[in-house]
Amino acid sequence: MAVVGYIRKGQIKLKQQRLAIESNMPVCKWFQEKSGADSAKVFDKLIKYLWAEDTVAVFDLGDLGQSVEEVEKRLRKFCKKRLSVYWHNQGLQLSSDSLQGVLAALDVMRSLPSHASQQRSDFPSVHKLLTFPEPKPGRRRKVDYQAVAVWRAQHCASIASTAQEFGISAATVKRACRANLVLSQTGT
Known part of the structure; x- marks a missing residue:
């Protein structure tokens, strides 16, 4: 049961992502995507390297792809191989069964009717879909x-x-x- 890191160039530098993940999880091998052009190639190498019940460590679940559909497709591949994902940004270890739940949530989000004035391109980003909202500060309500x-x-x-x-x-x-x-x- 190896832990393999997958990082992708984004808002946070590759070195910072790597250090953050390694601070919580020992990683035996790294796969890093430096540009969108090598995305498929790097991901295919990652999938070939992994065995059932290995763990893929990512900084943010949205780093698995450039669109919701791409992330969903990759998560489905993880589920087929019975892999788990360590999601550093949220501090979660998602088993393949938990990933099925994430995929179900994405399916529900996609099936919701969009507002009449809202275009399909306004669909929330992967990051917004896959992060938990911070509790809003403020005074407690007096009434239910x-x-x-x-x-x-x-x-x-x-x-x-x-x-x-x-x-x-x-x-x-x-x-x-x-x-x-x-x-x-x-x-x-």
Whole structure:
């Protein structure tokens, strides 16, 4: 069960990627892509080198390709060979079964209907699709948004009466309803 590194020229220099991965995982062999032109050649060498249950260490999962489709295709090859992936940027070790889950999530993201004004080319980048959002700082909510939205929907209440019922502002009621897709049932 060897650990093989795969790095690709991007926003972070190759040497920095290599050092970051090696700080957490001992790598026995490195494959590095220096330009988009040698991408397929380097990846084919990587696939031929690997055996079942080996681990591919990458700095970021998006580094496996230049598009969502290319990353997906490469992850499917990893699954066929029963490989695992060490995703340094998130600190995750993904088994081939976990990779199936990532692929399923990509399939769902692709199948979602796009907004009428949004072009297909506006599909989120691989990096945005495959990173977990940072928790947003800020004050904790005084009230459960879902409870506000449900109460308003059940009672067909106006924004003002809902605000009065919960002791919150009208703006908070609007945010709660917008977050739970109950915008306006009474026309107010």
